[in-house]
Amino acid sequence: YRNIPSLSERYRPYFRIGAAVNAKSLNTHRDLLVTHFNSVTAENEMKWEEIHPEQDRYEFAKADALVNFAREHGMFVRGHTLVWHNQTPAAVFLDDLGQTATAAVVERRLEEHVATVLGRYHNDIGCWDVVNEAVVDAGTGFLRDSRWLQTLGDDYIAKAFRIAHQAAPDALLFYNDYNETKPDKSERIYKLVAGLLDEGVPIHGIGMQGHWMLDDPALDEIERAIDRYASLGVRLHITELDVSVYGNVHGTGGQSQEVLPYDDELAKRLAKRYRSLFSLLRARKDVIESVTFWGVADDDTWRDNFPVRGRKDWPLLFDVNHGPKQAFWSVVEF
Ligand code: G3I
Numbered sequence: 001y002r003n004i005p006s007l008s009e010r011y012r013p014y015f016r017i018g019a020a021v022n023a024k025s026l027n028t029h030r031d032l033l034v035t036h037f038n039s040v041t042a043e044n045e046m047k048w049e050e051i052h053p054e055q056d057r058y059e060f061a062k063a064d065a066l067v068n069f070a071r072e073h074g075m076f077v078r079g080h081t082l083v084w085h086n087q088t089p090a091a092v093f094l095d096d097l098g099q100t101a102t103a104a105v106v107e108r109r110l111e112e113h114v115a116t117v118l119g120r121y122h123n124d125i126g127c128w129d130v131v132n133e134a135v136v137d138a139g140t141g142f143l144r145d146s147r148w149l150q151t152l153g154d155d156y157i158a159k160a161f162r163i164a165h166q167a168a169p170d171a172l173l174f175y176n177d178y179n180e181t182k183p184d185k186s187e188r189i190y191k192l193v194a195g196l197l198d199e200g201v202p203i204h205g206i207g208m209q210g211h212w213m214l215d216d217p218a219l220d221e222i223e224r225a226i227d228r229y230a231s232l233g234v235r236l237h238i239t240e241l242d243v244s245v246y247g248n249v250h251g252t253g254g255q256s257q258e259v260l261p262y263d264d265e266l267a268k269r270l271a272k273r274y275r276s277l278f279s280l281l282r283a284r285k286d287v288i289e290s291v292t293f294w295g296v297a298d299d300d301t302w303r304d305n306f307p308v309r310g311r312k313d314w315p316l317l318f319d320v321n322h323g324p325k326q327a328f329w330s331v332v333e334f
Contacts (some may be wrong), residue, residue: 004035004324004328005332006035006036007035007036007037007317007328007331007332008036008037008038010332011291012038013285014281014282014285014288015281015285015288015289015290015291016038016039016076016289016290016291016292017036017037017038017039017290017291017292017293018037018038018039018040018041018076018078018290018291018292018293019032019033019036019037019039019040019041019292019293019295019296020040020041020042020043020080020240020292020293020294020295020296021033021040021041021042021043021066021296022042022043022044022045022300023045023062023065024300025043025295025296025300026065026066026069028300029296029297029300029322030069031322032296032297032318032322033069033073033075033296034073036318037075037296038074038075038076039075039076039077039078039290039292040066040069040070040075040076040077040078041077041078041079041080041239041240041292042062042063042066042079042080043080043294043295043302044087045062045063045066046063046066046079046080046081046117047080047081047084047086047087047088048082048084048087048088048089048092048113049087049088049089050062050087051063051117052089052113052116052117053089054089054091055091055092055109058116058117060120063121067121067124067125070124071124076126076290077121077124077125077126078125078126078127078128078129078237078239078290078292079117079118079121079125079127079128079129079171080128080129080132080176080239081128081129081130081131081132081176082113082114082117082128082129082130082131082132082160082164083110083130083131083132083134083148083156083157083160084131084132084133085133085134085144085146085147085148086132086133088147090147092106092109092147093106093147093150093151100150100151101151102151103151103152103153106151106152107152107159110152110159110160110163111163114160114163114164114167115163115166115167118164118167118168118171119167119168122167122168122170122171125168125171126171126172127171127172127173127174127204127205127237128164128168128171128172128173128174129174129175129176129207129239130160130161130164130173130174130175130203131157131160131161131175131176132176132177132207133176133177133178134146134148134157134175134177134192135177135185135188135189135192136185136188137179137182137185138184138185142188142191142192143157148160157175157192157196158196158199158201161173161196161201161202161203162201162202164202165202172204172205172235173202173203173204173205174203174204174205174206174207174235174237174239175189175192175193175196175203175205175206175207176206176207176209176239177189177206177207177208177209178209178211178240179211180206180208180209180210180225181208181217181221181222181224181225182217182221183221183224186224186225186228186229187228189206189229190228190229190232193206193229193232193234194232197232197233197234203234204234204235205234205235205236205237205289206229206232206234206235206236206237207237207238207239207240208225208226208229208236208237208238208239209238209239209240209241209294210238210239210240210241210242210291211240211241211242211244211294212241212242212243212244212273212277213243213244214243214244214245214269214270214273215273219276219277219280222277222280223280223284226284226287226288229287230284230287235287235289236284236287236288236289237288237289237290237291237292238281238288238290238291238292239290239292239294240292240293240294241277241291241292241293241294242293242294242295242301242303242315242316243270243273243274243277243315243327244303244307244313244315245262245266245269245270245313245314245315246303246307246308246311246313262312262314266314267314267325267326267327268326270314270325270326270327271325271326271327271329271330272330273327274317274327274330274331275330275331275334278330278331278334279334282334293316293317294315295315295316296316296318297316297317297318297319297320297322298312298313298314298315298316298318298319298320298325299319299320299321299322301313301315301316303315317331
């Protein structure tokens with residue numbers, strides 16, 4: 001091997017470089033993490049169903065391990081995520097009879113969850129994805145019809161940010177979403193965040209998940225979304241970057257037009273795509289504060305079986321043996 005430069009050192013003049021980490025990869029990918037990343041996000045371990053599985057039971061061990069690791073290595077921690085329609089116990093929204101709980105009960109549970117979790121990590125976690133994926137992908141609606149909306153009403157998002165700010169006044173608070181460059185959806189995200197800012201809600205940033213593909217979204221679509229969001233005066237984080245070699249993230253429902261073998265041709269296409277993405281992001285370092293990959297290396301990603309069932313995807317910069325791919329060299333050599 002030629003000696004491998006540190007990705008996070010290479011990007012120190014631009015923005016933090018992060019990775020989503022889970023309880024397993026915190027150990028199996030430790031070398032890559034300490035060498036190439038200066039920010040971490042818990043892939044699942046800080047989500048409600050994992051950290052607070054029952055009303056009177058919290059499970060902090062895995063989140064503590066991640067936070068301790070980050071502190072030991074001087075790494076920033078992104079908190080992910082408080083209010084989301086996914087991975088939240090159904091019981092949060094139900095009363096003892098299994099009926100839908102009242103807004104007052106759900107709001108009190110939300111306050112307690114946020115106060116407990118943000119209180120525990122207020123010295124360790126610099127920013128939180130307070131609300132994740134709350135606007136609809138397509139169609140004429142605006143907010144996703146989630147249990148949060150059904151029980152708390154459409155000001156649940158403002159409520160969540162105010163509760164989070166109350167619990168951790170120093171934490172930077174983000175709204176996080178995917179397909180965030182699609183014109184219709186980015187307009188909805190823009191409108192949501194602009195409205196919150198107009199109401200004086202404490203929101204400091206937008207998380208652009210960045211679950212992108214080889215050719216889509218086009219660079220100018222990404223740049224338009226960055227400009228639109230930046231015009232609100234908020235910070236931008238790319239929060240879940242990966243580049244699926246097998247097509248659409250939330251569009252083709254698991255079938256993909258092209259199921260190619262991961263050969264040199266595909267590796268080159270992936271490297272070229274990452275080179276162009278990072279060239280764009282570097283040019284926008286004035287508003288992009290951090291770029292987090294949704295995983296560390298190809299041997300442990302959420303993408304296996306998605307978007308193509310039964311197929312491994314190769315979305316990251318390090319291969320299944322933790323070696324640097326062509327895509328790695330394409331983003332460090334510039
Ligand atoms: O914890 C259970 C375990 O007890 C059980 O044995 C196992 C088998 O069923 O499932 C485990 O839960 C899995 C969980 O990850 C923890 O590993 C769920 O099945 C699985 O669906 C869940 O997937 C996560 C997914 O969010 C859930 O929506 C992925 O790991 C995670 O990468 C993904 O991350 C999301 C972001 O949070 C938000 N943006 C989209 C992104 C990709 O979907």
